[in-house]
Amino acid sequence: MLIQLIRNRLDPWLARPDRGAPALAEVRDLAIETRGGTLPARLYSNEAQDRGDLLVFLHGGGLVSSSLATHDGVCRRLAGGSGFDVLAIDYRLAPEQPYPAAHDDAEAALAFAAETFAPRRLLAGGDSAGGLLAVAAARRRAAAGQPLDGLALFYPVLALDPVADDPRLFRRSRAWMRRQYAANLEGPVDDLAFPLAAGLPPTFIASGGRDPTRLDAKRLIAGGAPVTHHLEPRATHGFLNLAAVSSRAAAQADRAIAALKAAFS
Numbered sequence: 001m002l003i004q005l006i007r008n009r010l011d012p013w014l015a016r017p018d019r020g021a022p023a024l025a026e027v028r029d030l031a032i033e034t035r036g037g038t039l040p041a042r043l044y045s046n047e048a049q050d051r052g053d054l055l056v057f058l059h060g061g062g063l064v065s066s067s068l069a070t071h072d073g074v075c076r077r078l079a080g081g082s083g084f085d086v087l088a089i090d091y092r093l094a095p096e097q098p099y100p101a102a103h104d105d106a107e108a109a110l111a112f113a114a115e116t117f118a119p120r121r122l123l124a125g126g127d128s129a130g131g132l133l134a135v136a137a138a139r140r141r142a143a144a145g146q147p148l149d150g151l152a153l154f155y156p157v158l159a160l161d162p163v164a165d166d167p168r169l170f171r172r173s174r175a176w177m178r179r180q181y182a183a184n185l186e187g188p189v190d191d192l193a194f195p196l197a198a199g200l201p202p203t204f205i206a207s208g209g210r211d212p213t214r215l216d217a218k219r220l221i222a223g224g225a226p227v228t229h230h231l232e233p234r235a236t237h238g239f240l241n242l243a244a245v246s247s248r249a250a251a252q253a254d255r256a257i258a259a260l261k262a263a264f265s
Contacts, residue, residue, distance in 0.1 A: 018073025022080030054119035060128025081257035131156025142199035208235030
């Protein structure tokens with residue numbers, strides 16, 4: 001089964017240490033109690049006693065794989081380079097936990113972060129499919145009168161339903177994710193289909209020029225969303241994870257994170 005192959009082979013490779021990640025003041029595991037159960041989380045802090053801006057980070061992995069371990073180096077780089085504290089979330093995975101489990105976990109994590117840390121600014125973010133969850137959570141909070149202060153998205157997949165002008169491989173990838181996560185729904189996934197601009201706070205997106213997800217960023221901008229778009233022309237999908245093994249990807253990641261910092265300075 002493809003999902004088990006990804007979990008058994010790719011995830012351990014992604015979980016290798018990132019020797020180039022910066023040292024931080026504190027890295028601490030947490031447990032968030034939700035209606036769906038206990039949600040593992042990990043806090044990455046620049047200053048142990050000073051809680052400023054907080055980014056709740058939702059990892060990629062097609063909604064079916066990855067974890068706190070696969071994105072540990074990513075979060076260390078994000079915290080060290082952006083100046084944000086980062087709260088990484090290990091949300092429930094499909095297909096064992098279908099829609100709206102990951103949505104609910106993202107929303108619960110943001111509520112926990114707001115109440116527990118009372119940050120100066122609260123952002124949601126993520127890479128790839130994690131960016132999709134961050135956007136959905138931001139729109140949920142805006143509808144409830146609790147808007148976020150921003151979104152920080154890296155090569156996000158922003159819809160599960162078909163988009164007419166997708167390249168063939170991207171169309172198939174999007175449809176595959178939809179089957180794994182939302183096969184229990186009939187019709188469109190309302191909060192995971194374009195247009196998405198309504199209800200979004202100031203949004204930063206970093207895209208790779210060799211990654212078709214950059215088209216989703218362009219669609220969001222065309223829809224009128226308040227987006228700052230950073231493009232790494234030679235980057236592929238997943239360049240944050242690749243920073244641990246590639247000097248080129250590390251430079252791309254560092255530039256993208258610096259652009260995130262500038263966007264919210």
